[in-house]
Amino acid sequence: MTQPSATAPAKKMLSRTVILAIVVIVILAVGIGAAVVLLRPAPAASITLWYNSTGHYGDTEPAVAQLIKAQIEATGKVTVNLQSEDWASYRADFAKGNLPFFLLGWYPDYFDTDDYVSPFYSTAGAQSEGAFYTNATMDKWITNETASVDPTVRGAYFQQLQTQSAKDVPYIPLWTTNAHVVYDSxxxxxxxxxxxxxxxxxxxxxxxxxxxxxxxxxxxxxxxxxxxxxxxxxxxxxxxxxxxxxxxxxxxxxxxxxxxxxxxxxxxxxxxxxxxxxxxxxxxxxxxxxxxxxxxxxxxxxxxxxxxxxxxxxxxxxxxxxxxxxxxxxxxxxxxxxxxxxxxxxxxxxxxxxxxxxxxxxxxxxxxxxxxxxxxxxxxxxxxxxxxxxxxxxxxxxxxxxxxxxxxxxxxxxxxxxxxxxxxxxxxxxxYSDSSSLKLAIQTHQINMAYRTLNPTDLTALQGSAASLNLKVDIGTSPQIRFLVFNVKTAPFNDVRVRQAIAYAVDRSSIVSNVFHGFAVTLYSMVPPGFFGPDYSSPVFQTAYGSSPDVAKATSLFSAASLAISLSMFQTDALERNWL
Structure with a gap:
């Protein structure tokens, strides 16, 4: 029988030592890599703001979107990507729930304050608007206000509805616009x-x-x-x-x-x-x-x-x-x-x-x-x-x-x-494909009337030249409102803190002055003031979020919601690796 070599135990010990050393090195490498990922500054979260690109609201939409983007990005917590679609695709996509965050407008279906409440805050109405918001208490208040013809009773419900809307923030009211039409005199x-x-x-x-x-x-x-x-x-x-x-x-x-x-x-x-x-x-x-x-x-x-x-x-x-x-x-x-x-x-x-x-x-x-x-x-x-x-x-x-x-x-x-x-x-x-072409057509009398939608600067120019061009320019009060919509079922906008942060960040006055040049008025409720008999409008967003942007509060809320934003909106390098 052959005798075992005297050096075998030493070789086994050497092999174990080498393996342990390799394991230690791997652990250290993993730990250092993880530490680098965890300790480096987190990239800003990214969200997308959608808007219509084909003139449904005129040519001002890109400028509005750019301003809102800058206002949100001023927090340093979020970057905003801008995307646009033609109106037919846009309308279909938000109804399907494909647009998580987008600009929209509203013109009344019927002449009652309820038309600025039921379509937005009832469960079925919010689905049609692409917000997919639901709140059983809001549904009950809406049922109660529609059942009543007593202005006092309705007024109490409208106040509750508006106050709750500023807490839940499925929408952010921004401004009301003036209706306008230019036509042969x-x-x-x-x-x-x-x-x-x-x-x-x-x-x-x-x-x-x-x-x-x-x-x-x-x-x-x-x-x-x-x-x-x-x-x-x-x-x-x-x-x-x-x-x-x-x-x-x-x-x-x-x-x-x-x-x-x-x-x-x-x-x-x-x-x-x-x-x-x-x-x-x-x-x-x-x-x-x-x-x-x-x-x-x-x-x-x-x-x-x-x-x-x-x-x-x-x-x-x-x-x-x-x-x-x-x-x-x-x-x-x-x-x-x-x-x-x-x-x-x-x-x-x-x-x-x-x-x-x-x-x-x-x-x-x-x-x-x-x-x-x-x-x-x-x-x-x-x-x-x-x-x-x-x-x-x-x-x-x-x-x-x-x-x-x-x-x-x-x-x-x-x-x-x-x-x-x-x-x-x-x-x-x-x-017409754009407001400039529409303005030229009415100036040169290729058409007899221009209705929806001229740019504010073009409208101002036409006001100044109307008499010499044998035109009339009518500008009236209007119940047309503009607002932001969140699909509250889609991350990260299913976190109310994200919606509230954006409510703090937006600057309505900047939009009104820089884009609309006096042809719009800031709006602090989805119910516009002064249009429907008893005025049930209450500036609840002004009360809750102030008249001007509060970047500090917006930043704080974004920070509080950062984990939800990170997990739902983008993947860091750490999340991309399978450390398990």
Whole structure:
């Protein structure tokens, strides 16, 4: 038998020593590497601010975005990337929840303070606006304020809603803008209406049409889907609703209905039943019948489709019709002129919602499984009952409105000195790619009117030269508001401290003075002041965050939320390595 070598134990010891040394070296290397990562200054977190790039709000959006970027970055805690999209993509993306942080604007659907509350702070409304905010207490307060017609009761709820909004910060109100329109000096009947811009009451002596220029663009002309200004404004020329507005203010008049329901004459004592009597013999422009069953089917269609980003929630929730509305048509078959809505709870502003485009009747043949396409096989398939029909459209280029010669109520505004509507046979709306082109077109009279949207500097220039150019420039008060939106379901904006930090960082006065040059006013609540009878607006963001930016408080909140921001928004080198 061979004897073991005398040096074997020594070799084993040497091997163990070498292995231990290697292990120690590796541990030290790992430790030093980790220490370098942990001790070096953390890079600033990165967020993205989105804005529209194609003129829906005019050409000022890039400048606004740049200012907000600089204001947030002044904290030294966050860098802001800017991204933009065309309006149709933008509208679709925020409704889908694809935009975590973005700029948006609002023009009222109906003339009531609730329209600056329900669409933003109710669960369903916030989803439509891309914020995805939900707060059961806010939902309850909204239900209570819509049920009441008592100004004191409503005022108390509006105050609670606004105060809570400044704590939760799903939106940051920034400014209100002035409505403006520039037009040939011989055009009459031009009113900056608080809800609907009415082409059908305009006149240009000696002409049967006018040409209008705009930088805006639509998304859809289906009342079940449209929920942006340009789309709904065209719908308001082409479709009538049960109730309509007076020519210059927010007072309701009978439209398709023969009268405005009141308590004891169409509205039940408990406020839960609304009965409308339709005018007899109504038809759409294609000759098809419009009766109580048509109205019922159109309302049911909006609710059953519940298209993403639409105003469906106004009917289902705000108007309290529910997911399966109870609507009676007691004299159908027969005259079929009576329609009765049974609400789940009292709604004091039901009449106002019936005047908004989402409640517009559509023909029986409209698509029942999705949105009605505006053009099918080259033919316009937008069929309404209003003063005009949509005769032709070239997407994002031109929209032509043609007089509806069979309009059911040409004397609608005769009591207001307007004997018949529509007055002009045709309205041609041409889209311009930017405000400068729009300004040049009105200066050179290539168009008769410029409406939405001229730059503040161009507007000022046109004011100075209007008389020599035979133009008029109207600038009025406006309930148009602008604001920031957070998708509160998406990190890091699901951390309220991040939203509050940005609320401290923004400088409204800088935006108003540097971008809008006097054509805007700072805003400290989503409810704009001074527009709706009792003024329920309260400057809650001014109370909570001050009139000017507080960089120190913004920085502190960003620091407190830094772990959440780091984990959710970007990966440091340490997180990229698998130390385990």
């Amino acid at each position: 011989d055009i009459t009947g031009v009113f900056l209406h608080p809800v609907v811009f009415k082409y059908f009451i305009m006149n240009k002596p000696g002409f049967d049409h006018i040409t209008v220029g705009t930088t805006d663009s639509p998304t859809s002309f289906d009342p079940a889907l449209a929920y942006d200004y340009f789309s709904t404004n065209i719908i308001n020329q082409v479709f009538d609703t049960l109730l309509v507005y007076e020519p210059t203010n927010g007072t309701l008049l009978p439209g398709l209905a023969a009268q405005v329901p009141t308590v004891g004459n169409g509205i039940s004592a408990d406020g839960k039943t609304y009965t409308f009597q339709l005018r007899p013999g109504l038809t759409f422009t294609d000759g098809s019948s419009l009766n109580a069953t048509t109205v019922k089917r159109a309302i049911q269609r909006v609710i059953s489709l519940n298209l993403q980003g639409s105003a469906e929630f106004l009917l289902e929730q705000v108007a309290a019709l529910g997911k399966t509305p109870t609507i009676d048509t007691p004299n159908c078959p027969g005259p079929c002129t009576t329609i009765v809505f049974h609400l789940l709870q009292p709604v004091g502003l039901f009449n106002q919602i019936m005047a908004f485009s989402v409640a517009a009747p559509v023909p029986w043949w409209y698509n029942q499984t999705g949105a009605q396409q505006d053009v099918v096989n080259g033919n316009v398939k937008v069929t309404g009952d209003g003063p005009y029909s949509l005769a032709s459209l070239t997407s994002n280029q031109q929209y032509v409105l043609q007089k509806n010669t069979n309009y059911y109520n040409p004397g609608l505004y005769s009591a207001f000195g307007i004997p018949t509507i529509p007055i002009l046979s045709k309205i041609i709306i041409n889209r």
